[in-house]
Amino acid sequence: MQSEVNIGMLGHVDHGKTSLTHGLTGVWTDTHSEELKRGITIKIGYADAIFRKCKKCNVYTSTEKCTKCNGKAEVLRKVSFLDAPGHETLMTTAIAASSIIDGAILVIGANEVCPQPQTLEHLMILNILDVKKVIIVQNKIDLVTREKAIENYKQIQNFVKGSPAENAPIIPIAANYKVNLGSLIQAIEETIPTPERNLDGNPKMYVARSFDVNKPGTEISSLNGGVLGGSLIQGRLKAGDEIEIRPGLRKEEKGREIHENIITKVEGVVAGNEKLEEGRPGGLLGIATVLDPALTKADGLVGNLIGKPGTLPEVVDSVVAEYKLLNRVDMENPPLKINEPLVVSMGTSTSIGYVEKVKKNQLFLKLKRSICIEPGSKIALSRKLGQRWRLAGFGKLL
Numbered sequence: 001m002q003s004e005v006n007i008g009m010l011g012h013v014d015h016g017k018t019s020l021t022h023g024l025t026g027v028w029t030d031t032h033s034e035e036l037k038r039g040i041t042i043k044i045g046y047a048d049a050i051f052r053k054c055k056k057c058n059v060y061t062s063t064e065k066c067t068k069c070n071g072k073a074e075v076l077r078k079v080s081f082l083d084a085p086g087h088e089t090l091m092t093t094a095i096a097a098s099s100i101i102d103g104a105i106l107v108i109g110a111n112e113v114c115p116q117p118q119t120l121e122h123l124m125i126l127n128i129l130d131v132k133k134v135i136i137v138q139n140k141i142d143l144v145t146r147e148k149a150i151e152n153y154k155q156i157q158n159f160v161k162g163s164p165a166e167n168a169p170i171i172p173i174a175a176n177y178k179v180n181l182g183s184l185i186q187a188i189e190e191t192i193p194t195p196e197r198n199l200d201g202n203p204k205m206y207v208a209r210s211f212d213v214n215k216p217g218t219e220i221s222s223l224n225g226g227v228l229g230g231s232l233i234q235g236r237l238k239a240g241d242e243i244e245i246r247p248g249l250r251k252e253e254k255g256r257e258i259h260e261n262i263i264t265k266v267e268g269v270v271a272g273n274e275k276l277e278e279g280r281p282g283g284l285l286g287i288a289t290v291l292d293p294a295l296t297k298a299d300g301l302v303g304n305l306i307g308k309p310g311t312l313p314e315v316v317d318s319v320v321a322e323y324k325l326l327n328r329v330d331m332e333n334p335p336l337k338i339n340e341p342l343v344v345s346m347g348t349s350t351s352i353g354y355v356e357k358v359k360k361n362q363l364f365l366k367l368k369r370s371i372c373i374e375p376g377s378k379i380a381l382s383r384k385l386g387q388r389w390r391l392a393g394f395g396k397l398l
Helices: 018-025 033-038 088-098 116-126 144-161 182-190 293-300
Strands: 005-011 047-055 058-063 074-083 103-109 134-139 170-172 202-211 229-233 241-255 256-271 274-278 285-289 306-309 316-325 341-346 349-359 360-373 378-385 387-398
Touching: 005 018, 018 047, 018 074, 018 103, 018 182, 047 182, 047 202, 058 182, 074 360, 103 116, 103 182, 116 144, 116 378, 116 387, 134 144, 134 182, 144 170, 170 182, 202 285, 202 293, 241 360, 256 360, 316 378, 341 360, 341 387
Parallel strands: 005 074, 005 103, 103 134, 134 170
Antiparallel strands: 047 058, 047 074, 202 229, 202 306, 229 285, 241 256, 241 306, 256 274, 256 285, 316 360, 316 387, 341 349, 341 378, 349 360, 378 387
16 A cells, blocks of 8 residues: 655754654654754654544544444554754755645744744745645643743734744644644545646656665665665556666766766565555655665765656756845845855755856756756755755746
């Protein structure tokens, strides 16, 4: 059973995104060694949940049995969750996660004043990428008094006023104790429907993660090929399909980057731990390939685009975009300057871009890393202000 929708978990660092994902799915998405050491999400985490409903009690749950009568709950659909990092230095990873989601949960801690810096930036990302199906979770209500929870609730309402999330449901929960998760699941079912998918177009998938699944010391004859993780934008993929990966392999020669497209074969398609006959849009997939796992280890192919050979856009190292700078009350955001470096996030790809020319609302950028992306794609621009990269603008590729 494949997931039907991708839902992003966004919000300020330590407001409980990973705990909430664990409560809904039973999976702890912080598995990277540095994540475990620091107690924060660094890479995009993901996990699936099957939503169910007990028709007798009208109770929503992600467990097989009703939490009220212990009877069997009826399956509604399977959902994929993407747990994005909240820390501002990892904002480009959050933008990459947001580019492949159908809806979002914005997690806000009731024990801190709203908005916190990344709460603000993550709402901006949802606005930039036009993600309109949003649910707000007021987490950690177990840590505050009733009066403080109500005060925080009003702060949230004021914060989202005038944004696409203005009318989003606000669900109070205590993720660590799995309190009120049924109400959240009901809100997801009512707010984030399964969108229509293009199953017949040429398959296209942005690579959000890539892995070497072999254990250290595995004999060469027993090695599995590299695995690509992401979500199909359109089309289908199955075992035996030939695929192309662009930009593919990158290397430097005489001070400039060159790339080499990769052609490989699909060995199998997996959703969670379940093998699928065919992968479709609407959920996170693992694509097993015959690639050398050294190419896919440690997210080595993140930012690439997958499709059938000859159907993908050209690889480019310069782009033109319509753009707009954000009017931010928390920082100065002066006009862009020629040769200014920007972090440019497009799809699941991130590159440094240098401003070559600014013409009215058009921006000409020279990229340090080549990209392969569909024209018309949304982009996010971050600029260095002081010692930090801050989300500063957005646009659309021409």
